[in-house]
Amino acid sequence: MQKTKLPAVVATFVVCFAFWILLTWSFSAQELIAGAVVSLCVALFAARFFIHKKAGWLANPAKFFSCLGFWLCIFPVELWKANVNMAKIVFGGCKNVNPGIVKVPTAMKSDYGVAAVSNSITLTPGTITMEVAEDPQEQRNYLYVHWINVEETDPAKAGEAIKGTLEKGLRRVWQ
Amino acid sequence: MVLRIVCDVFFLIGLIFALAGTLGILKMPDTFSRMQASTCVSTLGTLGVCIGGVLYAAIGMHSASAAVKIAVIGLLILITNPIGSHVLARGAYKAGIRPEKKMETDDLGRDFDE
Structure with a gap:
């Protein structure tokens, strides 16, 4: 404690x-x-x-404004795109869904960074973080993401497709 | 009048995505895909209605108090929703629920099921 x-x-x-x-x-x-x-x-x-x-990490103005910029500019755009995709799938009759769970590496090291990335992923429709795992040898964190339409099975490319933009924005705030 | 139209457009966007989410919950083939569709309702579905409500309360009703309360509702939904869906999905998976149709890839099963 x-x-x-x-x-x-x-x-x-x-x-x-x-x-x-x-x-x-x-x-x-x-x-x-x-x-x-x-x-x-x-x-x-x-x-x-x-x-x-x-x-007091949010008292740093650079971090504060990149945090604000992420939640007001980058994230809403991603949210809109993902929602439109989801609506297209649903109104198309849920025919071409191809769900699967992919393991993607994340560049985040700290608890807060991993939590922010995984929550942002879960918040965009079409992807849900199922589990977080740490690889002690490589000092890397991995996310297991349920993806409604698996386009890539290669971990690095799938990670880029799922969270490329989100993670770039969040890297300025958390490590 | 203009304000009313703008608010209605936001409400309409919210309702369309809420409809998409609800249809998805009913029509998707397995548990996890249904959960994916439900995210639509709780993100743009609520956000659209919240933004419309904030605009209407702030400009139409001149009530800062109501506008702030609606904004806080939207914020709290955004904060709590991902944690809820993450735990539900994880719990369902750990309880042994699998889709009928085989998944494209299942890295979680590969790494954790022996």
């Missing part, structure tokens, strides 16, 4: 308080104070589960 650290508590507090403000959307002193007290209690208990490594 990790120990609770001050930066982690501060970061958790900021997230909780931001959510409180978004959900109540009232700026009277009473509401804000109640929110601050509740967020502080939650942050004290939950910080060690919520933050595992450095707490």
